[in-house]
Amino acid sequence: MQLSAHLEALTDDELVELLRHRPDLAGAVNGGFGTLAGRAASRASLGRLLLRSDVGMLVAAEALSALGPILVDDLVERVGRADPIGFVEALERLLVRGAAVRDADGRIAAAGQLAELFPHPLGLGRPVASLASHLDVASIRDIAEHLGLRLVATRKAELIDELAAHLGRADVVNDAVADAPDDARELLARMVDARAADLELPSWLLHRWRSTPVDPRVWLVRHGLLLPAPWDRAEMPREVGLVLHGDALVRSFPFHQPPLVTVEGADQGRVDAEAASAAARALGAAEAVLHAVEARPPTLRKDGTLGVRELRKLAKSAGQPDDLVALVVEVLAACGVVTLSASALEADDLAGKWTRLARHERWLVLVRTWTDTDRIPSFALSVGPDGGTRPALEVQHGPFDARSARRDLIEQLARVDAGLAVDFEDAWVNVTWRAPNLWSVPDITPAVTFGWFVREAVTLGLVALDAPTSALRALAAGRLDELREQAVALLPGDQSTFVLQADLTAIALGALAPDVARRLAELADREPAGDAGYRFTEASVRRGFDLGWTATQMRAFLSSHSLAGVPQALDYLIGDVERRYGHLVVHSGTSVVVAVDEATLVEAISNRRTRSLELRQIAPGVAVSPVGPEELIAGLRNAGYLPVGADGTVSIARGEDGEADGGTASLDEDAVLAQLAEDLADEPPTSWFAPTGGRELSDVEAAELVGRLRRGGDPDDAVAxxxxxxxxxxxxxxxxxxxxxxxxxxxxxxxxxxxxxxxxxxxxxxxxxxxxxxxxxxxxxxxxxxxxxxxx
CATH class of the missing domain: 2.30.30.100 (SH3 type barrels.)
Structure with a gap:
């Protein structure tokens, strides 16, 4: 049966299913069933279908490619005896999705160019007709002679057909195997056990294969059990393989999806509480990494990746574990908060917008980006095939569709009932069954990839205590309002107050509002443990003066946000730095130092720690140095002085509360979120690209297309x-x-x-x-x- 007739014979419901699973065919609907069949039969379209096909469909497709056209009962006998019902259901899915056709006699066959996508279906080689086409007539007759056969045909094409018919007979193949030397027979057995369709055959042996019966491969070639193939290979003909594999042609495959093993777990409240802690840690790590990147942009390697050494330096600076920083860097880069310049990883303009969002919105950006990115964050710091550790931000090659695989995982976990936990040890078998090709990463097993995704989901707070969270369920269902509510529950509003302690530290009792945290970080250093602790030092207060703060503004800001006022020790520190700040002024050009009081300058010149600066007094209160202004300022500060530049370095004017002049307009959260929706690809536009094959159609959209198809295309619409x-x-x-x-x-x-x-x-x-x-x-x-x- 022609594919177009087969598609036309499908019911409307079956056509809806076809278009939902093969959305790339939607553009052919206006051309009618002929155009639809032409596109459905193409290698490109069938290749997309196989990327999203389950294990049962893949085995059935291979079986049809190897054995079709064939009656269903005969195919079940050869391939699907272990699970006849499951195998027939897999065949029906192929028929409905236009990958197989059935003729009037009930024989089923692979549709279009499907067989071309399986060069070695079920571990079998190519047919004799393909392998023997490059042999000369003498070689073909020589094979028949060694098999004890007499070919009656005279033309090469007819000789090949006659030889193929003989090699498809069990008695001919079995007699040849029985006569084979032990090493040749053992080699065949190993190939059958390993389902290897070909092996190496050096060309120097190939050129003398009719006169050198020493190597077992040569003996097998001379008797047609292997045939020469390009690139120094020898291949077992499909006819021979079918005889040798016999009833073991297909091993036991799960034609039905294995059940997801679950055990009794924690109630949903405990799961969500544990997830809240994880979400807070992940968000804190992202903020700490961003702060560290802003302070010292990590250097990228020449290939644009973030090397392991730089990644670990970044982790140390952020005070976070290496693997968590690797995940955060990948996600922040994917959403555009950090960007790759020519030589460094830098904070993007979007970083400011992201940090000004509420906590739950910042977390939502991370989660939605992780869900939609086509990258695999856990690639970073994993071990490569050469035994080396992979860098972060590496170009990830291969057909692996991380976005679709990740969404499959989320959807299947969301089906787990509340109060149950997943046994993740073997859960990858269940999850990857639906589309194993989606999980095919070069050099990495599906089990490893699955484990990475689960670990990332746990880190972000979507899975906790081996169970899906309420946020994951909302995400899987596409209920964005509910997802936002769950995000608020996980990460309640930011705090605007903190506790100032006598040991010159500040402790936030919760996550600080981004604006308060930013201003506090200008006056105090974040503690390595995270973003809840800050420490005031002479250097940090001096940094505040450098940024334009005055002592009055510092005290006003700290008093307005401290729960217990400003401790005396901190007040003294601010006053001491204020008294000493700016007593020495460094001029550019000749590096001239001008002192407010001469005693300070004399002391600085005689200080042992400033000898390398070569300060020389040329007038009362004035000295010069041969080093540059920036180096001179750094050297004087290392010696305990607090100089300032005379070039307007401290020109940032601030209002009474410590804000820059003019203040900051109240943040329009809706406007910022709208911008982020565009800039951070909260809903990335659909791209015409292979792994996903386009956006999946809804039932309503597919039904409308089926109606148009039945009408022969809509004349008012341009042909797609x-x-x-x-x-x-x-x-x-x-x-x-x-x-x-x-x-x-x-x-x-x-x-x-x-x-x-x-x-x-x-x-x-x-x-x-x-x-x-x-x-x-x-x-x-x-x-x-x-x-x-x-x-x-």
């Missing part, structure tokens, strides 16, 4: 552009820009970051910086393309 037309239009806007591109290279799916150099009517030309080569990809092999804004 083909994928190639869409890509050509997009390519015109992306020339000379960095892009993420996905394409099919023969039997392989390739995804990489490249520079789009140019394009013509048929080809897109890309520069791959990793391999330093130009790639030319035909439009028909492109699966997806999107711009990269800045380093990935």
């Amino acid at each position: 552009p083909t994928p190639v037309t869409e890509l050509r239009q997009r390519v015109r806007t992306l020339r000379r820009r960095q892009v993420r591109v996905a394409f099919l290279d023969g039997d392989d799916y390739v995804e990489l970051i490249a520079m789009l150099m140019s394009a013509d009517d048929e080809w897109v030309h890309l520069y791959d910086p990793a391999d330093h080569q130009v790639l030319s990809v035909p439009y028909t092999d492109l699966v997806g393309l999107e711009a990269i804004e800045g380093p990935s």
